[in-house]
Amino acid sequence: MDNCVFCRIVKGELPASKVYEDEHTLAIMDIQSVNPGHMLVMVKPHRDNIYALDDTLAGAALRTAARMARTVKKVTGCEGVTLLQANEPAGAQTVFHFHIHVLPRWTDDGMALAWPVKNPSREALQEMAERLRAGLVD
Numbered sequence: 001m002d003n004c005v006f007c008r009i010v011k012g013e014l015p016a017s018k019v020y021e022d023e024h025t026l027a028i029m030d031i032q033s034v035n036p037g038h039m040l041v042m043v044k045p046h047r048d049n050i051y052a053l054d055d056t057l058a059g060a061a062l063r064t065a066a067r068m069a070r071t072v073k074k075v076t077g078c079e080g081v082t083l084l085q086a087n088e089p090a091g092a093q094t095v096f097h098f099h100i101h102v103l104p105r106w107t108d109d110g111m112a113l114a115w116p117v118k119n120p121s122r123e124a125l126q127e128m129a130e131r132l133r134a135g136l137v138d
Helices: 005-010 055-076 122-134
Strands: 018-021 025-029 039-043 080-084 099-105
Touching: 005 025, 005 039, 018 055, 025 055, 039 055, 055 080, 055 099
Parallel strands: none
Antiparallel strands: 018 025, 025 039, 039 099, 080 099
16 A cells, blocks of 8 residues: 555655564554553554454464563553554544554553443343354454
8 A cells, every 4th residue: 555654664665663573563653652652563464454354463463562562561660551453433543554552551641541331231232242143253
């Protein structure tokens, strides 16, 4: 994808502060960092979102994200780490190349993650579980 900023970073056409790279993934510092140590873990081939990942890329992305989480915890001494991954505009995705944010966190750092809890009934949960089991995809 010639116009994809992450593809251009992977190809070395745009500058990035690289932290880690392997066959399938690249971890870089986020230029729009929330906190010091905020990284992006991306898959190297262009994939728009999580739906386009095969098991190899999905596994590689999570392995790298976990490694970067352990690394940022060790290096910064942060109190926690949030992994954030969004898909499609309704899911808050803004860059359409699969990536995972690795966000070091401190108490009262100003970053809020909140959603309206709806507390469905046990029956509604069971019904949805049955629908999802019936629709499992590879």
